[in-house]
Amino acid sequence: MIIRLVMLAELVAITAALAMPENLQSLGLASFILATAALVVAIFPSSASHGLAKLLRPGLVVVLAAPALWMALQVVPMPMDTLGNPIWATASAALNEPLTEIISVDIGATMLSLAQYCAVLAAALVTAVITLDRYRAAQVLHILLAITTVATAMWFGKEATVVAGPDGSTVAVLGVLLSCATAIRAVDQLRRHSRPGKIAPTPLPALSAAVIAIIVCMAALLIRTNSTAVVAALLGSGILVSVFAIRRWFMGLWGTAAVLATAAIFSIASLTVIPFRTNTDVTIALSTSSQIATERMLQDVRPAGSGAGASMVLLPLYRDIGIGAPRERPTAAAAMVIDMGWAFLCGLVVIAMLGACILIRRSLSRAYDYVYPALGAGASIAVPILAFADHGILGLGASLLVAALFGLAFGQSVSSAGREAKSLESEGASDWMAGPAPASRPRLAPAFITLWARAALAMLGTALIIQTIWMVLPGWYLGGQSSLSAVSAAAAWPNGISKPVSAAAAHEDLWIRGESRSRGDPALAADEQKTELPAASNAFARALRSSPLRGDIWLMLAAAPKQNSIQTAAMLKMSYYTAPNDLDLLPLRLSVALATDAVVRELEFRDLIKRDVSLVVTRRPAIRPALLAAYRSASAEGKIYLENLISELDPTYLDNMRARNSRQGSR
Template identity: 85%
Template structure:
């Protein structure tokens, strides 16, 4: 009964992640459900831990823990002049506060990436425990196939309707592999159990469902002509079919070698279909979308990376100026190099290839149910190809589905693991029914062997519960958006919503301030809450910058909120220019703040930066020229003179128009 509840919770989490948009709430919900499932499996004793201990040996355990340990290390203070990113020294000077140098450039993004990895790891381990039993493994296979097929159909429908949505090609490829595995398993059952003149309904029903799922998932890949995803699906399915052919017709060393030689030729022929990009980095060679900013980021990669999740924060710094341009997304391989370093990506590829070889060997060694480890081997090869083509495998929904698939593959990869667990359970039951037995040498091995996997799952569950509460509790307590976020948005006239890490930091600061006021029961603080919202917001976002110094929008918020101190405004504004030079969403407010501060207008470096923004609006983006009128109206006397001189050089005819519009708006 407990295992069924854990299965239900796990699949609810995966389904919710696929149905909900990528957000902080979806990550928090999935991590909470899976943390609870991991704790339940760890607390309640189960004979399955004998099989899990057989799977999770020290070597694989170290491999699984290494990414989490590296992410945690990236958020720790580094010795001076070593691996720490130099942005922290620059931010320390701008904030006039000592900041420790660390590897990551965004602690919030790194912590969210760590939470997502731990969530995927919990999914894999819980699935491995569940699927040690062959009958439960079959149910999990069918449920995963149904989830992948429905998600692929929904994604394809959105793409056909022209609705922008997350990249679902990864889920579609997984759907192809799952349908192929289901079909092979059904064919084996039909050949093994069917008698002449009889029909086994269950295998034929599974085969029919797998065929429909194959058509849906392949159609979703072929119609948009996603060549890299199609090749990944064919190569992964080829691994499955190769194992099936060896098991059915080509037993022996030479037969196995012949099948794999044929598969290798097929793989090479398939790869030639992919349009490789020449004269570019290998991590984006298979991508068909624009990767200009990614190429620039890859040229500045540090040996230790810039922190997990930092590629999304660094992207605005390297992106070209443009309005309405498609949002660039680095490929998964490029994001790993930028975030974690080249050594991490190379190690991951090596582990993926070794894992595929181990799973193929275990698949060929099994008497029955060989399709599950073969499925894991095919997925390992296919996902490696996809990592160099798009960013899909890093999405929360796809990562949970991938983790469940590998948990299923490894859970059924060791022959006899489930049988040993069940036999130990039956021995314990027989001993209890037989009553007390004479004292003998205690059997400590099973208890010792099953203890450390339970401890590992319990630690993982607790490690997931803590960041989940950290992410969700302030939002629930504050009833949605932080009042500090709303206050600074209203004060600065901010056009866009704030990013996940910054909104979390603001919510926690608001949570702390309100908690202190309630604890002290200070009526004066409650009465003056409206008067102090903007200063409190400034403090909150200053704290956010101490964990994410590359937020050009937040630097601009602080510059707008500190207009009384021209020196501080100049420092904050300079950081905004350098950390978000090409973000046109910041241009209206940035021009208004810059031209309203005489100390900024008088400095030569700022004059060049202001001239760049004004030139961009006048010559390349005439549709947003009204922002110049708003900036002119808010500018100081020196700022108005400088803006008039700039516009007279660029477009003298627009200068009179701007003055006239300013006069009309001022007379209203």
């Protein structure tokens, strides 16, 4: 009963992650459900614990723990002039306080990426425990097939003008693999249970469902995606078909070699169909969408990366000026290189290929249920190809689905794992009934075998619980509001100038609001109005200590009252450099810059102001009223400089602006 509840909880988490938009709420919900499932499996012993201990070899534990350890290392203080990112030294000078250098440019983004990886790891391990039993493995296979088919149908049913979810093509490819595995398993059952004049009816519904699923998923891939996703699906399913052919018709060394050679030739021929982009980075060579900003980021990649989750934080800095909310998304391979470094991506590719070889070997060595490790081998080929084509596999729903698939594959890759576990359990019970065991028999050996595996699951579940509290606590405290503009309004900042570019930014905004609210004391309600601005300023400074790339927060601090001209100039310069192309910040940034004589006199600032004014006058006439507002609040030198700029670009608008300013001044 406990295992069934755990299985249900995990499938609910995957379904919720696919159905909900990617935000803090969906990640928090999935993390809580998977943490509960992991803790239940760890606390309540079962026969599956023995099988899990057999699966978790020391080498596999090291491989699974390495990404989490690397993400944790990225937020650890580094010695000066080593791997630390130089943005921290620049932010330290602007804030006029010491900041420790770390690898990550955004601590919040890295911690959220670590939370997602822990959730993915929990999904894989819990699935492996569940599917050690062959009957539960079949149930999980069928349920995963149903989830992917429904999700693909919903994605396929969206209008072509609607931007589909980032994991749509990934889910469709996994649906093809799952339907192929279900069909092969059903065919094997039909062949094994057939009798003269009678066919067992049990596999027929599964075979029919697999045929429907493969039609839906392939139709979605052919119509809504590019050829790369189609080739990935064909290569992955080709592995499944090759294993099936070897076991049925080509047993023996030479037969196996012939089938594998044919599959290799087919794979190489299929790769020629994929449209490779030349003269670009290999991580975006298979992408058909615009990757201009991503290519610029890849040119500045550091050996240790910029921190997990940093690619979406850095994207606004590299996109072209004048573009609104960023629609470009780096491919998964490019994001891994930017976030974690080239060595990390190369290691993942090598591990994926080794995993495919191991799973193929285990599939060929199994007497029954060989389709599960073959499914994992096919996914090990298809998923890396998708990583070089789009961002889908890094989505929460798609990554949890991939984790469940690999958990199913490895859970059934070890022959008789479940039976050995049950025999060990029965053996222990018999020894207890028989009385004290002889001294030569280590009665506690099974307990020692399973203790470390259960302890690892318990640690993972506990870490997920802590991460979930860290994610959702600010939202609970503030009633679920997560917009930084609410903070701005409460602290008398201009409204609507901030658009968080990631879930990490939204989470930081929640903490900002929480800190600003916590400053209030019921006993000092009369003084609340006087302390709002200093409290907000302190909260903004706190946010910059964990995310120095927030150009909106730098601008708010620059616009804060009681700042001297040197502080204003330093913080305004950070706003220009960390959010150079954010049109939402342009009105306030021009007002602050033109109102400060020290800024107007500096040649570097003059070029930055000229770029903004030129953008407004020549390319964004809809926001020309911002120039009038900046002109009214500008200093004497600022007005002269702004008039000179506009006279060069549009003398007619200069006369119009002067006339409107005179009319408003006379009222």
